Amino acid sequence: MGFFDRLKKGLNKTRENLTNKIEKLIIGYADIDDAFLDELEETLIMADVGVTTTEKLMAAVRKGIKKKEINSPEDLKPFLAREIAGILEQGEETTRMAQTGLTVMLVVGVNGAGKTTTIGKLSAYYREQGKKVMLAAADTFRAAAIDQLAVWSQRTGASFIRHEEGSDPAAVAFDAVKAARARNIDILIVDTAGRLQTKANLMEELKKIHRVISREIPGAPHETLLVLDATTGQNAVSQAKLFTQAAPISGVVLTKLDGTAKGGVVISIKSELSMPVKWIGVGEKVEDLRPFVPDEFAKALFQD
Numbered sequence: 001m002g003f004f005d006r007l008k009k010g011l012n013k014t015r016e017n018l019t020n021k022i023e024k025l026i027i028g029y030a031d032i033d034d035a036f037l038d039e040l041e042e043t044l045i046m047a048d049v050g051v052t053t054t055e056k057l058m059a060a061v062r063k064g065i066k067k068k069e070i071n072s073p074e075d076l077k078p079f080l081a082r083e084i085a086g087i088l089e090q091g092e093e094t095t096r097m098a099q100t101g102l103t104v105m106l107v108v109g110v111n112g113a114g115k116t117t118t119i120g121k122l123s124a125y126y127r128e129q130g131k132k133v134m135l136a137a138a139d140t141f142r143a144a145a146i147d148q149l150a151v152w153s154q155r156t157g158a159s160f161i162r163h164e165e166g167s168d169p170a171a172v173a174f175d176a177v178k179a180a181r182a183r184n185i186d187i188l189i190v191d192t193a194g195r196l197q198t199k200a201n202l203m204e205e206l207k208k209i210h211r212v213i214s215r216e217i218p219g220a221p222h223e224t225l226l227v228l229d230a231t232t233g234q235n236a237v238s239q240a241k242l243f244t245q246a247a248p249i250s251g252v253v254l255t256k257l258d259g260t261a262k263g264g265v266v267i268s269i270k271s272e273l274s275m276p277v278k279w280i281g282v283g284e285k286v287e288d289l290r291p292f293v294p295d296e297f298a299k300a301l302f303q304d
């Protein structure tokens with residue numbers, strides 16, 4: 001199965017929740033009236049497109065009706081597909097890499113979001129492109145977290161930097177940058193903790209890791225990726241707001257899209273946070289993480 005098919009399959013639940021409901025709505029109504037528009041609005045909100053984004057889409061629909069671009073319920077699906085693709089394509093951004101030398105990626109997010117797994121998948125992705133990859137275990141909070149990353153480094157043929165459990169994560173990041181440079185590594189990916197004693201501690205720790213990396217290499221980390229679990233829906237949006245206080249987030253990795261009917265959250269991350277979604281995860285396999293391509297995503301969501 002190619003990635004597009006896996007993407008479509010991964011989005012099955014969201015498609016059922018959003019697109020199929022819109023279709024049913026269209027079949028159920030001969031004309032566009034207030035009841036129809038109310039139901040459409042509710043459908044969008046239920047798919048976790050977000051209140052603000054839903055309002056934007058509804059305003060576009062009303063305008064489309066006025067301008068006679070939408071004349072009947074059947075016109076609605078292609079209209080929405082275009083509007084949503086338009087939102088997703090705004091300010092589309094690709095991964096930032098160092099012009100020469102080492103590229104550093106810092107990966108943050110709450111516990112269980114999928115950080116370590118994503119790093120393993122990213123490692124496999126870049127190794128396949130022939131890059132030299134190093135993984136750094138700056139989540140020193142649990143020994144198991146270090147071991148989990150060690151397994152990924154072995155599995156994907158990446159170098160690995162670890163300190164002992166409970167040691168200073170910023171020191172791990174510092175050592176990793178030094179070692180990566182000495183070993184001519186192309187991409188260093190730094191794992192971080194998702195939970196500490198308090199949220200304030202976690203944010204302070206992330207700030208420190210970020211500071212240490214940027215002091216060693218101006219302009220680094222080239223990417224600070226926030227990993228968000230799509231199954232948490234709108235909660236993911238509020239997490240994103242929290243993490244921007246700790247580090248400038250350059251992109252979002254949205255995981256577990258396969259496990260949720262709330263895939264509409266992609267649209268609200270893009271439109272409400274203006275954070276680019278750079279990667280999406282649609283399963284637990286290595287090949288289930290892919291760069292986010294807006295057009296492909298909209299197609300997978302709306303195509304029959």
Ligand SMILES: Nc1nc2c(ncn2[C@@H]2O[C@H](COP(=O)(O)OP(=O)(O)OP(=O)(O)O)[C@@H](O)[C@H]2O)c(=O)[nH]1
Nearest residue numbers: 111112113114115116117194255256281282283284
């Ligand atoms: N179905 C599915 N599961 C995923 C995806 N990405 C990650 N997971 C699963 O989510 C669980 C948690 O992933 P981890 O990578 O350990 O999460 P983490 O953010 O590193 O968690 P902490 O280290 O506790 O902060 C694992 O069981 C992963 O296999 C995805 O795209 N789809």
Ligand SMILES: [Mg+2]
Nearest residue numbers: 115116139145
């Ligand atoms: Mg982890």
